[in-house]
Amino acid sequence: MLDLKADETTNTASTIDVLEHDDAVQTFPLSGVRLHLTLGAICICLFLITIEITIVNTALITIANDLLSFDRSSWIVTAYLLTYVGFLIIFSKLSDILGRKPILLFSIAWFTLWAGICGAAQTTSQLIIFRAFQGIGAAGVxxxxxxxxxxxxxxxxxxxxxAGVSMVTALSLVLGPVLGGLINRSNQWRWVFLFNVPAGILTVVMLQFLLPRNFPNALSDEKRHGVQIRLRDFAQRIDYLGAFALLAASVFMVVALENAGLRHPWKSPIVAVPITISGILWLLFVFWERTLTIKKGIREPVFPWSFLNNRLSFGLFLTDFLLGPPSLVAIYSLPQRFQVVNGSSPLGAGIKLLPYTAVTSISSMLMSALASKAQIPVLYIIIFCSVCQTVGFGLLSYIPLSETVSSAQFGYQSLAAFGTGANMTLLIVMSPYLVTKKDAAIAQGAIGQFRYMGAVIGVAIVTCTLNSYVQSHLSVILSREQLNQLLASVLAIEKLPEHLQSPVRLVMAEAYNLQIRILMGFSAAQLVAAFLMWQRNQVKFVLGGE
Structure with a gap:
């Protein structure tokens, strides 16, 4: 059985009632081999969209060197994540209105198409734009x-x-950096995008035949009889203003952070204006979503106000947001450090990252199983894992400034990854039980959205930190021309006079240490946010028979 215990909010109690009611009336149309093949196809989809984040990280230096754009390379990651973040809840709502199967098939096809186009990009600007379109498909998937x-x-x-699905996602964290390194051994970085094409086509074909047309067998007459909502009704139900405000607020914030410190000072209008606009749009988004939720009209908010109005769900989403930077930025930052500071190849960088990615996968499965079997309150484990993250990143941020790789940092990686991987799964599993069944679908989109929104902002912050630190410290020892060449391609380090190469690498090492200290701060804040989910009787879940 599933035992959920909570004491102080009617929201949680009502969720339990709804879940029990739904199990009594809802049927599950798939079974046997067809069910397992469908689940396998879904796992492939999740693997593809997640590995597209991690596989690029070890290839990023090669891509930046080839396209001469090291100072803009972070946009190759953030462009994908921005549209991923901006469309997650939108696609969740679209699947409620138009049906799961058509939205999923469209999203896979869109993702696959733009993955192929990314592989044909000839300039950094083209690749950034194509990655943004690819991220839209990933959000739907x-x-x-x-x-x-x-x-x-x-x-x-x-x-x-x-937990099993999260394990597949975590596996992509393990394989992504290594595959990215293998592909880049022959300098064929375009295959980090092109390999998605055959896999994407395969999953479209599988799901077309495996997933029932009107899945799921939902409770409403509209879905039970397979009736498609009319286009006019569809247009009336979409929250256009909320969707626009959410995406635009994220974009303006990242634009400001990406430009700050390197190209323009913080007081520059090019930085100050986007930050101001972003703040206004965030306020507009919150106000509009609250208004829309209270009105209870036909138009459905992309982010129900009840998620923020309830302390437990607010704590859930805040903790998830703060988990974003630790879960992604380490995979973004550490391979760059191994290549730029320690002189590792892309493959070598991917292998050196294995302690982080492998432990992330193991802990994501281990701790959810522990919570189930030992009936340990989920929040206790989340708090413990947040402490592990904070300590691990803290130790990792103070490794010696050296061109050689310290063996101790692999242990620090593992400790930080243990906490990160476990919380990724635990927050996903908890989400359906802290919201009503009516909002369960949108909550799943929101969990991914908040985490990747945190990741996007985290990447922008650490990029701003690195660029500002490098420019301020290297401008003393390098000429303007040498510095510009370095910001275009880190291969420029090898072309510097020999007596300058080591000092430049040590400056870069300290800049990467600063990035990890920022992750320590996010992990510590995550620990504080988790206490918002504290209850007298903690939520537990126990796996058992029906």
Missing amino acids: YSSCMIIVFELFPAPKVPFVA
């Missing part, structure tokens, strides 16, 4: 897949299945 997983199985099996 993630939100649709996570919703479908929760609808394929009855509630008692959901935590186990969700």
Whole structure:
């Protein structure tokens, strides 16, 4: 059975009632081989969209050197994540209105198309734009897949299945950096995008035949009879203003952070104006979503106000947001350090990152199983894992400034990864039980959205930090021409006079240490945010028979 315990909010209690009611009336149309093949196809989809983040990280230096754009290379990552973040909840809502299957198939096809186009990019600007379009498809794939997983199985099996799906996602963290390094051994970085094409086509074909047309077998007459909503009604239900405000606020914030310190001072209008606009748009978004939720009209908010109005769900999403930078930025920053400071190849950097990515995968499965079998309150484990993150990143941020790799840092990586991986799964599994069934689908999109929103902002912050530190410290020892060449391609280090190469690498090493200290701060803040989910009787889940 599934035992959920909470004491002080009617929201949680009502969620339990709704879940029990739904299990009594909802049918699960897939079983046997067809069910397992469908789940396998969904896992492939999640693997592809996640590995597209990690595989690029070890290839980023090679891409930047080839396209002469080291100072803009972070945009190759953030462009993908920005549209990923901006469209997650939108696709969740679209799948509610138009159906799971058509949205999922469209999203996979869109993602696959733009992955192929990314592989044909000839300039950095082209690649950034193409990656943004690819991220739109990834958002639809993630939100649709996570919703479908929760609808394929009855509630008692959901935590186990969700942990397995999270394991697949974590596996992409392990394989991505290594595959990226292998591909770059021959300098064929375009294959980090092109390999998605055959895999994407395969999953479209599989899901076309495996997933029922009107999946899921939902409760509404509209879906039970497979009736498609009319275009006019569809247009009336979409929250256009909320979707625009959310995406635009994120874009303006990242633009400001990416430009600050390197190209323009913080007081420059090019930095100050986007930050101001972003702040106004965030306020507009919150106000509009609250207004829309209270009105209870036909138009449905992309982010229900009830998520923020309830302390437990607010704590859940805040903790998830703060988990974003540790879960992604380390995979973005550490391979660069290994290549730029320690002179590792892309493959070598991917291998040196294995302690982080492998432990992330193991802990994501281990700690969710521990919470289930030992009936340990989930929040206790989240708090413990947040402490592990804070300590691990703290130790990692003070490794010696040297061109050689310290063996101790692999242990620090593992400690930080242990906490990160476990919390990624635990927050996903908890989300359906802290919101009503009506908002369960959008909550799944919101969990991914908040985490990657945090990751986007985290990448922008650490990029700003590195660029500002490098420019201020290297401008003393390098000429303007040498510095510009370095910002275009880190291969310029090898062309510097020999007596300058080591000092430049040590400056870069300290800049990367500063990036990790920022992750320590996010982890510590995550620990504080987790206490917002504190209850007298903590939430537990136990796997068992029906």
